[in-house]
Amino acid sequence: MYTHTPFLPALMLLSLSLTPVRAQQYITIQSEDLRAAGAPFFIHVETPASADKLVLENTSTGAVLALQPFQGGQMVAILESPLPAGAKHRYVLRKRKRRDPKSTLVKALVENGFVHMRVGDKEALWYALDEQHPGGGLPQHYQRSGFIHPAYSPGGAIVTDDFPAGHAHQHGIFMAWVNTLFQGRKVDFWNQHQETGTVAHWSLDTLISGPVFAEAIVHLRHIALESGPVLEERWSVRLYNSANPFIWEIDSRQLNTSADTLHILEYHYGGLGIRGSASWNPSDSLHFQGEAKMATGKGDTRQAANHTHPGWAALYGPTPKGTAGIAAMEHPANFRYPQAIRVHPTMPYFCFAPMVDGAFDLVPGIPY
Structure with missing residues (x-):
């Protein structure tokens, strides 16, 4: 990233x-x-x-x-x-010699319920260990942990959003399936207001800091609210020593730890979601500065990019600290690479959505 x-x-x-x-x-x-x-x-x-x-x-x-x-x-x-x-x-x-220049340290450390990842003294991203609660009188079913927000540009602009106006169930950079069938029941892990499923941070396993990269390895659980945990997901979040741009990656591996198959049904969105800055959200009258623009590996505009298979996509636009953005590039080893992307026509988010091209199953014991 x-x-x-x-x-x-x-x-x-x-x-x-x-x-x-x-x-x-x-x-x-x-x-x-x-x-x-x-x-x-x-x-x-x-x-x-x-x-x-x-x-x-x-x-x-x-x-x-x-x-x-x-x-x-x-x-x-x-x-x-x-x-x-x-x-x-x-x-x-x-x-190494004593006279060699000292490298900037890339850090991963726990502070106030988050993993903070920094290049030198510059904040790059936070991962939510503790459950984050919505404000403004929103229902508590929107509470969530196990996601990245804020993510920063090197200039200090926040390029993600959490509990965004109009879509409070979206959380920075997050992973969730939408239209699924488990034990004969529909379970939606993305839309928390449906109150059938959610995703939560489970454990912090490893923190590494160093002169070249910092890394946090965490585990999350995808939970069907009626029957309990279905998937265990391992994230490795690695930030490299690059000050402009920030370069970081997420390695996500899911395992069905239940006794039953989770059926991911064909649908128009779901998967790895990327919610852009509040500065680009027309529904947020307090923070909105202008609509986000999009670039993709196929050269499509935001209006034309929905359900294409570009390999990478980026959102960028005005912020209080100038123009900034965030982009995501898929690894070629990904399932159904290059995956379809869902691009919302008015709100600043997109997601990598392999179920656009048909249903698939997450079978117990077989990694995804």
Whole structure:
């Protein structure tokens, strides 16, 4: 996910080729497409025990890149300058020296019922651990945890909304199914006012801070109010050390932990929802500044983008801190990639909605 001023794309990180590092201390990275500065890239280190003492130094410019251990012997660094298509960067892998510049720390920490994720001292996003309650006399069935809000642009603009005027059941960046059948009954996990289902944060498992990325691993539960938990969902939310734009990703994995199949019926919306800023909501007379515009991987406008399969989509518009936006890019390994998107004609939200192209089942014990 990118958040950026004035405009941005993302849900998939920008990765470069995986490069093994053995006895030789030099690596070369090359990309088939243009890669912007701030994109993460990965190398494989055969001695990961020393990973926290290693850096990469660009042999042409002398730029020193921090490294951070990742998964399976991999390490991750942040591209320090643009890499045009076909171009190469060459680095030497060496031990850290005292004179090397210190990297900005990317942080994930718990404060006041939220996981706060920051690049240096800049807030990037909050994840709601505690149940958030609606104000303004709204019914308590709208209360929710297990979602991201606020998400910020690097300039400090809030580009998401929670309990938005006119659609109080939407919550920043959130996951929920709408038209489902479970144990012979309709269950709607998205529209909380139907009082058949909801989604809630369940556990905080891991917090990582470091010079290259911060990560929060959490578990959520999708609950049928009449029968109890149906799905357990694991989110890995990873924020990279990029100050403009912010680059972060969500890895979502769901498992049906009940004894019965959850049938996701064909419908025009549901899935991963992204609710844009209150500044773009015509129903919010207190905060509205102007309607959001949209860009997609197919070049469609907001009016034409509904139920297309663009791979990425972005909302952007005016805020009290200037033009800002948020974009989401699908990973190619996603189910039914590229998924259809639902784009609301007047309200600032869209969602990745695989059920637009037909029903599917979440079977007990088989991950989604």
